[in-house]
Amino acid sequence: MKTKSILFIIPLLFMNTSNSQNDQLPYYEIPEYPSEYNEGTVVARMIDGLGFRYYWATEGLRDEDLIFKPSEDARTTEETVDHIYGLAKTILNSALKKPNTASEEPEMTFEEKRATTLKMLKQAADIFRESYDLSKFTMVFQRGENTTEYPFWNQINGPIADALWHCGQVVTHRRSSGNPYNSKASVLTGKVRN
Template identity: 65%
Template sequence: MKAVSTILGLLLIVTMQAQDEKLPYYEITEESEVYTAGTVAARVIDGLGFRYYWATEGLRDEDLAFRPSDMARTTEETIDHILGLSKVIVNSTLKKPNVRTEEEKLTFAEKRKQTLINIKTAADILRASEDLSEYKIIFKNDKGTFEYPFWNNLNGPIGDALWHCGQVISFRRSSGNPYNSKAGVFVGKVRE
């Protein structure tokens, strides 16, 4: 009976790892052979995806609940914020306005997956683009519609999401669960 439990436990771990590896950004795809506005912007977003993947990989409940001070967000609240930023980024590339709505409750795994999909979708659209000026950030509310050029994506939601990935890594270290140091952000690969 003990052997069956051990085997089932190992199968569960292998299954979870296989599902996790199917998410985008376990590693960054090969770089483009040409430099265009679209390929450069996509590579910046790919870097965000890789950092987010490894910042959030293997987080435990106690990591998600960690808050460095009463004035700070928890790790999970920070992840919620990154999810929101990823929606602004992908909506820009989909040419959709950002409209505040009541958010559905998602599990951490669902938030993580959706954030990675949003990031990958945005990067793929930009990679194929020649003209980034068509990807405006649009906010729509009861006071009107507000548009910002793609430039604001760089210093706004993309830069902010990168900043917060660093916070998640810092928080998880503080809660006793450092990220996988074999994930090399310089090359976008996992060292063996």
């Protein structure tokens, strides 16, 4: 009887381990770089770098970190995370060739927002990685009857650069609230040191 129970439990443990690995969020480490340089692979790598920085900037944030505000006029860490979420959505919409519209966002916990942001960045990077002509990926903003369109260049100095900037703010905020960034996460190599 004991042997049968053990034989039944062992496969369940492997299934559970397998499922938790499948549920792992993107950007714990940066994916291997492509063998060729082109427009799409370079932008994808920039977004991969952003994803890695965001992953580690937001990993292990506590409630007290999320409400931290360096000054009265500044955003809280959570408000900064919300802003990065919006920037990631803009980056993904460009990759999907969809306009950005003022729409209501579903209520999400911090962990849900973090996971969604990482998945949006990964999806955008994967699309751009397979692309050879970035001029097809404009940024379109629709506000009622008004539509504004920007060339892909604005994606680089706009949402991508802005999100990188704000990841740095999250790192600074968490250090100030007593929960520093994991120093084993190397932004140079995109790997986690042992």
